[in-house]
Amino acid sequence: MDQQFSKSVFLIKATYQLLIGTILICAIYTICSTLFTGSFVINVFQPVMILFAYLGVLAYLGVLAYLHSDPENKIHKTLFLYCFITLITSVPSALYYTIGGWLNMWDFVAIFPPISGMNILTTALMLMLIPERLSKFAVICWSLNTLPILLFLLTTPSQLQTPRGYDLLFLLGPASILILLMIPYQKKIQSNIEKITYELKHSKAASLQDFLTDVFNRRGLDSWLMEGKPSNNICILLIDIDKFKDINDKFGHSVGDNVLIELASRLSTVYSELHCLARWGGEEFIVVIVNPTTHTTSMIGEMFRTAISQRSYKIIGQVTASIGVSSIKKAKDFDILVDEADKALYFAKANGRDQVSLYQQSLETAIEQPSTKD
Numbered sequence: 001m002d003q004q005f006s007k008s009v010f011l012i013k014a015t016y017q018l019l020i021g022t023i024l025i026c027a028i029y030t031i032c033s034t035l036f037t038g039s040f041v042i043n044v045f046q047p048v049m050i051l052f053a054y055l056g057v058l059a060y061l062g063v064l065a066y067l068h069s070d071p072e073n074k075i076h077k078t079l080f081l082y083c084f085i086t087l088i089t090s091v092p093s094a095l096y097y098t099i100g101g102w103l104n105m106w107d108f109v110a111i112f113p114p115i116s117g118m119n120i121l122t123t124a125l126m127l128m129l130i131p132e133r134l135s136k137f138a139v140i141c142w143s144l145n146t147l148p149i150l151l152f153l154l155t156t157p158s159q160l161q162t163p164r165g166y167d168l169l170f171l172l173g174p175a176s177i178l179i180l181l182m183i184p185y186q187k188k189i190q191s192n193i194e195k196i197t198y199e200l201k202h203s204k205a206a207s208l209q210d211f212l213t214d215v216f217n218r219r220g221l222d223s224w225l226m227e228g229k230p231s232n233n234i235c236i237l238l239i240d241i242d243k244f245k246d247i248n249d250k251f252g253h254s255v256g257d258n259v260l261i262e263l264a265s266r267l268s269t270v271y272s273e274l275h276c277l278a279r280w281g282g283e284e285f286i287v288v289i290v291n292p293t294t295h296t297t298s299m300i301g302e303m304f305r306t307a308i309s310q311r312s313y314k315i316i317g318q319v320t321a322s323i324g325v326s327s328i329k330k331a332k333d334f335d336i337l338v339d340e341a342d343k344a345l346y347f348a349k350a351n352g353r354d355q356v357s358l359y360q361q362s363l364e365t366a367i368e369q370p371s372t373k374d
């Protein structure tokens with residue numbers, strides 16, 4: 001299921017890139033054709049060419065808007081539309097100029113527009129990004145654009161033996177060989193791109209998680225907060241295991257690690273409303289509660305405290321924790337809330353541990369903070 005989702009995400013991203021790349025190519029060609037004019041025969045046909053280029057850009061923009069409205073359900077139709085537009089906008093132009101050259105209606109090498117590079121780029125993008133089942137559109141499009149030109153040049157020495165003729169031959173000939181070589185490797189190229197995309201996604205996810213407890217680390221918490229609404233009210237719970245240093249000293253760090261893992265597992269099932277659990281550091285965890293009420297914060301804190309201490313842990317027996325609960329403020333005041341929860345946590349430690357302490361202004365001067373939380 002995860003792999004299928006990854007492929008779907010990759011396909012949507014690749015289609016966006018394909019459309020944007022094609023739009024940029026067409027736009028650059030249109031701008032250059034408009035700005036750089038000269039006394040060549042080709043300029044007689046330039047207004048028509050520019051009109052078709054503008055229409056192509058508009059068509060691709062329309063397809064991009066169509067995809068953006070519902071990417072997951074419209075991705076396959078979008079790809080078909082892209083291939084169809086590319087086919088009908090590029091092939092008639094190439095055939096028109098080539099057939100006119102065969103019929104001696106004009107000097108082909110003098111009036112053929114400089115679109116070969118654009119066709120090469122578009123075809124390469126299609127072969128790299130579109131699904132394998134649609135690759136035939138790229139091959140058909142390239143063949144109808146290129147083979148008539150190559151055949152014309154090879155059968156018309158007077159046109160071939162010119163600077164432009166040799167340029168087209170040496171550009172389109174090797175490019176055709178390259179396109180043919182790409183086709184058998186298209187599936188492998190896409191598979192490798194999908195693999196890289198999948199690995200990057202999971203590497204990013206791994207960088208946001210604590211490697212031991214599998215909950216968010218601080219970076220993951222920051223990312224989660226950035227995705228939330230600025231208008232949300234939040235409350236902070238700082239949870240610190242009581243006398244965790246004694247556990248490590250008496251039973252060893254491997255047992256201490258197992259305690260952290262089991263405790264994180266318990267904490268992750270306590271609260272069902274919108275919240276975030278992260279390892280804050282060492283034996284300390286942080287819980288961000290979204291849109292709580294002042295009447296429920298103490299109850300939520302007790303839920304977490306009870307979940308930690310109500311069942312024994314393997315080897316060491318009961319484990320308790322002290323919890324400091326901040327006031328409720330906007331998400332932008334996160335640092336202030338952490339400081340409040342930290343002061344409340346110190347108060348809980350100083351007054352017997354295994355309890356929940358709510359932040360109040362009186363805590364600022366009620367205790368002298370101890371040098372350690374253990």
